[in-house]
Amino acid sequence: MSTATAAPKGKLGRLDMTRNFGICAHIDAGKTTVSERILYYTGKNYKIGEVHEGTATMDHLEDEQQRGITIQSAATTCPWEFNNTTYTLNLIDTPGHVDFTMEVERSMRVLDGAVVVFDGKEGVEAQSETVWRQADRYGVPRVCFINKMDKMGADFEFSYGTLIERLGAPVIPVQYPIGASNDHVGVIDLMEMRAYYFSKEDMGSTVTEEDIPAELKDKANEWHHKMVESIAELDDALTEKFLMEEEISVDELKAALRKGTLAQEAHPVFCGSALQNIGVQKLIDGVIEYLPNPTEVPETQGTDVKDAEKKLSRPHSEDAPFSALVFKIVNDAHGDLTYVRVYSGVLQKGTRVLNSNNGKKEIVSRIFEMHSKERIAREDAKAGEIVAVVGLKTSYTGETLCDANDPIVLDRMEFPDPVISMSIEPASAGDKEKLSSALATIRREDPSFQFHYDDETGETIIAGMGELHLEIINVKLTRDLKIGVNVGQPRVAYRETINGTAQARGIHKKQSGGRGQFGDATIIVSPITEEEAKEQDLLYKDGIAYQDSITGGSIPREYIPSVGVGARATALGGVLAGYPLIGCKVEVIDGKYHDVDSSQLAFEMAGSIGFKEATRKAGLQLLEPVMKVSVTTPDEFLGNVTGDLNRRRAIIADTEQRGNTRIVTAEAPLSEMFGYSNSLRGMSQGRASYSMEPLDYRPVPDSIAKEIVEGENK
Numbered sequence: 211m212s213t214a215t216a217a218p219k220g221k222l223g224r225l226d227m228t229r230n231f232g233i234c235a236h237i238d239a240g241k242t243t244v245s246e247r248i249l250y251y252t253g254k255n256y257k258i259g260e261v262h263e264g265t266a267t268m269d270h271l272e273d274e275q276q277r278g279i280t281i282q283s284a285a286t287t288c289p290w291e292f293n294n295t296t297y298t299l300n301l302i303d304t305p306g307h308v309d310f311t312m313e314v315e316r317s318m319r320v321l322d323g324a325v326v327v328f329d330g331k332e333g334v335e336a337q338s339e340t341v342w343r344q345a346d347r348y349g350v351p352r353v354c355f356i357n358k359m360d361k362m363g364a365d366f367e368f369s370y371g372t373l374i375e376r377l378g379a380p381v382i383p384v385q386y387p388i389g390a391s392n393d394h395v396g397v398i399d400l401m402e403m404r405a406y407y408f409s410k411e412d413m414g415s416t417v418t419e420e421d422i423p424a425e426l427k428d429k430a431n432e433w434h435h436k437m438v439e440s441i442a443e444l445d446d447a448l449t450e451k452f453l454m455e456e457e458i459s460v461d462e463l464k465a466a467l468r469k470g471t472l473a474q475e476a477h478p479v480f481c482g483s484a485l486q487n488i489g490v491q492k493l494i495d496g497v498i499e500y501l502p503n504p505t506e507v508p509e510t511q512g513t514d515v516k517d518a519e520k521k522l523s524r525p526h527s528e529d530a531p532f533s534a535l536v537f538k539i540v541n542d543a544h545g546d547l548t549y550v551r552v553y554s555g556v557l558q559k560g561t562r563v564l565n566s567n568n569g570k571k572e573i574v575s576r577i578f579e580m581h582s583k584e585r586i587a588r589e590d591a592k593a594g595e596i597v598a599v600v601g602l603k604t605s606y607t608g609e610t611l612c613d614a615n616d617p618i619v620l621d622r623m624e625f626p627d628p629v630i631s632m633s634i635e636p637a638s639a640g641d642k643e644k645l646s647s648a649l650a651t652i653r654r655e656d657p658s659f660q661f662h663y664d665d666e667t668g669e670t671i672i673a674g675m676g677e678l679h680l681e682i683i684n685v686k687l688t689r690d691l692k693i694g695v696n697v698g699q700p701r702v703a704y705r706e707t708i709n710g711t712a713q714a715r716g717i718h719k720k721q722s723g724g725r726g727q728f729g730d731a732t733i734i735v736s737p738i739t740e741e742e743a744k745e746q747d748l749l750y751k752d753g754i755a756y757q758d759s760i761t762g763g764s765i766p767r768e769y770i771p772s773v774g775v776g777a778r779a780t781a782l783g784g785v786l787a788g789y790p791l792i793g794c795k796v797e798v799i800d801g802k803y804h805d806v807d808s809s810q811l812a813f814e815m816a817g818s819i820g821f822k823e824a825t826r827k828a829g830l831q832l833l834e835p836v837m838k839v840s841v842t843t844p845d846e847f848l849g850n851v852t853g854d855l856n857r858r859r860a861i862i863a864d865t866e867q868r869g870n871t872r873i874v875t876a877e878a879p880l881s882e883m884f885g886y887s888n889s890l891r892g893m894s895q896g897r898a899s900y901s902m903e904p905l906d907y908r909p910v911p912d913s914i915a916k917e918i919v920e921g922e923n924k
């Protein structure tokens with residue numbers, strides 16, 4: 211039986227005894243509560259903090275405690291005893307609120323497996339789908355935990371069904387709950403066919419194993435059969451045995467399920483109630499039994515430092531050259547703490563490492579194993595480990611640290627573009643300097659946040675993933691850093707694109723005594739998507755794909771990339787109304803040069819001039835971010851909710867009935883959704899709730915586009 215243990219300090223486990231995993235879920239499904247219980251049972255957190263009373267360990271930030279949502283993922287190391295072996299768990303907490311999608315993405319990049327938590331009454335909710343798809347995208351093996359089985363109306367079979375219907379997930383039950391709502395007291399292990407109960411008095415620390423209660427025997431047999439049948443399908447030898455009705459041992463079942471889970475062909479489903487301390491220890495055992503150790507995931511991929519086309523990979527081995535990814539920076543009273551995931555080799559304290567993204571060498575002065583309440587100094591960190599280091603000055607989230615003698619650039623994380631922006635002004639001259647350094651610090655911690663100074667208006671503009679994201683940044687500035695600021699109204703981050711294909715010639719020519727400037731490039735612009743660019747093997751950067759079709763040396767080799775640089779820079783500043791122009795292929799087909807007067811700069815100018823003219827000829831179009839909105843409302847407010855959504859230019863995609871509530875799924879332009887939480891509260895007496903996430907960019911209707919363009923060009 212699993213029990214909390216004190217592990218040897220500062221040096222936990224070998225690679226195959228390590229599990230780097232995260233917990234992700236829809237907001238409020240219970241991630242934080244599950245994480246807290248895991249830390250408690252692993253013996254590291256002696257007092258359990260109730261999330262909404264503001265003592266939860268994982269929710270360090272005051273913001274999170276006040277709002278009861280988990281904003282930043284913290285990595286926490288903890289030991290777990292299983293089958294007489296001490297394992298090292300690195301638990302990476304991930305947020306569920308969609309304004310923090312970025313945080314989920316960065317966690318997905320560094321974890322090897324995930325526990326996805328679902329609400330035992332609601333089953334799969336809108337955001338669980340988002341999280342699930344993200345995990346699909348990153349190829350993360352998963353186990354499911356149907357939580358809140360103690361809640362009024364909790365229904366395991368319904369929730370399990372939604373995993374299949376709404377996610378189409380190949381789930382396999384490994385547990386069945388004993389009782390639901392107030393009667394939920396334990397779980398049946400469908401592998402061992404035993405019942406487990408968790409003590410009421412010591413936070414469920416004492417686990418007792420008993421026979422399956424008589425009244426649940428039939429159910430347990432039915433679900434056991436379901437489990438065996440599904441597992442048998444994963445493995446040819448077991449399929450054979452199953453069809454021949456031969457006995458399949460628990461070990462065989464577990465081995466096949468583990469293999470299937472690693473291949474993402476199966477997701478074992480656990481259940482319980484984190485709040486009532488039911489089932490969490492068995493879930494931790496499940497993390498060890500079914501989620502991969504760092505050597506069981508595919509080799510880490512990257513590219514050559516000098517040639518982004520040349521693919522490299524690194525085995526998860528201590529003997530390979532050192533490589534690691536920076537996935538989080540936390541700025542605290544002692545300076546920057548940089549969280550890194552080591553992929554290969556060994557990182558030694560006090561050594562210099564290369565940041566292969568910016569070419570700078572940095573000294574790692576200290577290495578820490580981060581526990582929830584303490585940090586343990588380490589001499590080194592090995593492949594597969596997650597640690598925090600001190601001393602790095604120029605390495606940011608998403609960048610690679612590596613051995614300077616054997617460099618690699620690991621595949622970067624994807625950072626979504628901000629969809630919303632607002633102006634921010636220092637309230638006094640004294641706040642001005644403080645503001646710019648504070649914004650730079652926030653940006654280093656959070657790459658989904660951006661800011662820039664607008665020369666034309668003289669305003670500083672901050673941009674992020676949603677209203678809440680920017681609101682939290684403001685709170686951080688004003689309350690935590692005590693900087694006085696005035697902020698403007700939130701504004702939508704529009705984009706521009708082209709309607710068709712066109713050709714233009716850009717000539718840049720200047721002759722003003724001495725050496726002149728001469729560049730001449732003919733380009734064709736045409737619409738392209740990121741996928742299409744990939745298919746054509748073109749680099750899609752900042753929304754632009756660039757193709758060199760120069761033959762016969764009409765532009766010398768060294769100047770051809772400059773045409774693309776000029777076009778990209780112009781695209782970033784926009785052609786129609788100052789918003790970044792995206793989805794455009796720029797093909798340079800011809801040009802002229804001058805032996806003396808031509809330079810890279812001259813060809814950049816020519817690229818810029820040609821790009822402007824060609825895109826104007828092709829026709830320009832304003833795009834706006836469209837959000838996927840999911841509103842859950844009691845029946846009686848359905849009319850109000852849909853009427854209001856229609857007024858907001860939303861397209862209602864689906865309305866689903868669940869008991870007395872309706873779930874309305876709609877696609878609405880972000881510009882129409884400002885302040886939606888207040889209006890929704892008003893129209894439903896506070897009983898409806900919603901979630902919202904960026905879906906895509908779509909054309910702005912002409913009449914509205916006209917107003918925006920005129921406003922911007924005033």
Ligand SMILES: Nc1nc2c(ncn2[C@@H]2O[C@H](COP(=O)(O)OP(=O)(O)OP(=O)(O)O)[C@@H](O)[C@H]2O)c(=O)[nH]1
Pocket residue numbers: 235236237238239240241242243244261262278279280305306307357358359360361482483484485486
């Ligand atoms: N009845 C019941 N309530 C639970 C259970 N687990 C969590 N809760 C409650 O559900 C609410 C949300 O729990 P959290 O742990 O904060 O959920 P979360 O998914 O981390 O939410 P965010 O951090 O806001 O994304 C809290 O009020 C918890 O007390 C459970 O097993 N049963």
